[in-house]
Amino acid sequence: MLLLIQFFTRMPINRSLPCTKDDFRKAMWFLPILGGIIGATQALVFYLANMIFPISISILLAMLTEYLITGGLHIDGLADTSDALFSGKKKDKAYSIMKDSSIGAFGAMAILINLLFQYEGLQIIETPQIFIILGVVAKTAMLLLAYDGKSYGEGIGEVVTNNITFSAVMFAILIMTLSLADSNSVIGSKGFVLTLALLLLTFMYKKLSYSIIGGLNGDQYGFIHEVSKVVALLVLLAFL
Numbered sequence: 001m002l003l004l005i006q007f008f009t010r011m012p013i014n015r016s017l018p019c020t021k022d023d024f025r026k027a028m029w030f031l032p033i034l035g036g037i038i039g040a041t042q043a044l045v046f047y048l049a050n051m052i053f054p055i056s057i058s059i060l061l062a063m064l065t066e067y068l069i070t071g072g073l074h075i076d077g078l079a080d081t082s083d084a085l086f087s088g089k090k091k092d093k094a095y096s097i098m099k100d101s102s103i104g105a106f107g108a109m110a111i112l113i114n115l116l117f118q119y120e121g122l123q124i125i126e127t128p129q130i131f132i133i134l135g136v137v138a139k140t141a142m143l144l145l146a147y148d149g150k151s152y153g154e155g156i157g158e159v160v161t162n163n164i165t166f167s168a169v170m171f172a173i174l175i176m177t178l179s180l181a182d183s184n185s186v187i188g189s190k191g192f193v194l195t196l197a198l199l200l201l202t203f204m205y206k207k208l209s210y211s212i213i214g215g216l217n218g219d220q221y222g223f224i225h226e227v228s229k230v231v232a233l234l235v236l237l238a239f240l
Contacts, residue, residue: 003027004034007156010071024159028146028209029168031139031177039135043128052100059122062131063115069173074138077222078114079107084213093216095153098219121233124240129179134229137178137194140172141228142221144202152215162214194235199230 004027006013046062053061067075084098086106097104103111122130142160147169151161177191205224209216 001027001030001034003032008034008073009038009069011069012036021159021163023089023161025165028143028160028164029171031143032136032172032222035135035137035139036132036175036179037087037135038066039132039196041069042066042131042135043183046131055126056123057124059119063118063122065120066131066135070082074222074225075111077113077219078127078226079103079111080219081223083107084219085208089204090212092238094213096215098213099153114230121230124237125233130233130236133176133179135231136183137232138228140176141202141224143172144198145216145221145224147204150215151217153212153217157212157217157219157221160218160221189237190239193238197231197235198228199240201228211238218231225237 002013003023007009008031042062042065046058049058049061080098080100080103083100083104083106084094085106087097087099089096118134143164146160146162147164147166149161151158151225163230173195176194180190180194202224203221205227206216211222213220
């Protein structure tokens with residue numbers, strides 16, 4: 001867990017931790033739990049803020065909490081990947097656009113649209129639990145993308161891609177399904193539909209990524225992290 005906190009958050013871990021592929025393979029079992037912990041922190045912020053502020057402000061503060069914890073790591077990946085995917089370029093040229101530190105028009109639009117979808121969805125559902133659900137869902141989507149994937153370039157993406165066991169994926173799906181539990185619904189149907197939606201999302205994205213970029217890297221995990229939250233909100237809204 002400490003290895004994941006060190007790589008995926010801005011929380012200071014003043015320890016030198018081993019980070020071989022085997023270390024990552026073991027640590028990735030805990031990725032959905034890390035997502036749940038971040039989501040629980042957001043839920044707490046939302047709950048406390050809602051005692052003082054209107055629901056709209058409480059949602060914004062909870063959303064901001066995630067980006068403060070992660071340093072905007074995943075939303076940066078959303079922007080970089082969007083610039084590359086919609087650039088009209090392929091392989092090395094698309095990859096170089098992705099690695100450019102500046103944000104282009106497509107990246108800016110992707111961030112805006114993604115945040116608007118999340119904000120509007122959260123306005124409708126407006127329960128603290130939804131932040132925990134989205135945290136677990138987003139990390140589960142990352143594992144689904146990495147499983148049996150093909151990497152491109154160097155960095156964290158190379159270490160994670162195709163370094164995920166089937167057991168870790170199934171554990172993530174179990175955690176995700178359990179996070180959906182509440183007193184008013186049967187979680188089985190939600191979990192089944194949400195799992196299918198994430199499988200379809202990651203399958204289609206792999207095809208797109210392989211054809212345009214040539215494989216997966218760290219930025220693309222940020223892309224799928226953010227997009228999967230929107231997909232999850234749409235699925236859950238369909239059950240209302």
